[in-house]
Amino acid sequence: MITVQFLLTAFVVVIAPGTGVVYTLAMGLGRGRRSAVAAAVGCTFGIVPALAAAILGVAAVLHTSALLFNIVKFAGVAYLLWMAWGALRQTGALAVKPAETRDESLARVAWRGMLINVLNPKLSIFFLALLPPFLSGDPARVTVEMMGLGVVFMAMTFGVFLVYGLFAGAFRDRLLGSQRAMAWLNRSFAAVFAALAGRLALERA
Template sequence: MISLQFLITAFVVVIAPGTGVIYTLALGLGQGRRAALIAALGCTLGIVPHLAAAILGLAAVLHTSALLFQIVKFAGVAYLLWLAYQALKSGGALSVSGDAQRQPAWAIARRGALINILNPKLSIFFLALLPPFLSGNAATASVEMATLGGIFMAMTFAVFVIYGVFAAAARDFLLGSERVMTWLNRSFAGIFTLLAGRLALEKA
């Protein structure tokens, strides 16, 4: 069940920069290591509903229900555009600045969780990723999927933490330049806008 092939596949998926990675990097640069770790945790917890949906078969319902898929998708698009605005806005939740105020842990984690919760492709992704690595025993299928999903989540958290710690370490070198901070904020806003556009074009 837990094969080298699965671990390699999961690692390749996790290490590829996506919305969660960008969010963790933004928090690491903007507020330091603590915020980056909380962001990584929030993004990881946002996987839980999709994993549960895949195990319970609800992902198939989402895949076949065009209306439900579109509702979740455009809620995700709106959320990503809001994050883009928060990166550009002075004092925004994702703004990189030298005098950024420390944000509550629950707020950072909640935003990270919503990034994944509002991505309807994630539950369908688990429905496609996990079954090929199951033993074939129907009696243990749910437990096996939960185990593989747990390993995927652990890898996600570990990789996101590395990204976040790296960003936090670079924070002191970057915050001395107003020009660099402006460039970073515009870059994060642009990336979130592009990710919103890509999500808007996704089909069930």
């Protein structure tokens, strides 16, 4: 059930810097406000598979199957490292550019954000741990209640990520005049995503 305790717990989880937050900030700083909004949308919809897995019990299977967990995990690690490499070369998705992006669609920005969450096996296990304590205990209402909690979590995710992204987009204007600042940001994003890939690689089911 949606309680104050659930809302506070979800808010703390959502506002904590993670891969989705960093990606949204990177899009805001690197590509502008529109890309930041697209990133927030993508990251939010990337929650849907994890939520569905938790509701259907697939997350429990993932938790008990080391092989399946590692397949998803290392696919996510490879994806994050690929994005880090692109940022380092100043040619990839995270590259900071001097103008609003015109060389790719906003749908592609959103798609990358969605993949970031889809390829994180810990997200479905997280939902399996987070949601049950806030259920009423009525077996007939479990699915509906988990869906309701999940929708609230997604709405909160989008709202918080949107604030992050728009803030980054506003701050971006101060950086465009400095090639040195843009190069520093590219290297910083590369380092952060490489670190996130390393953290994901160390995760266990």
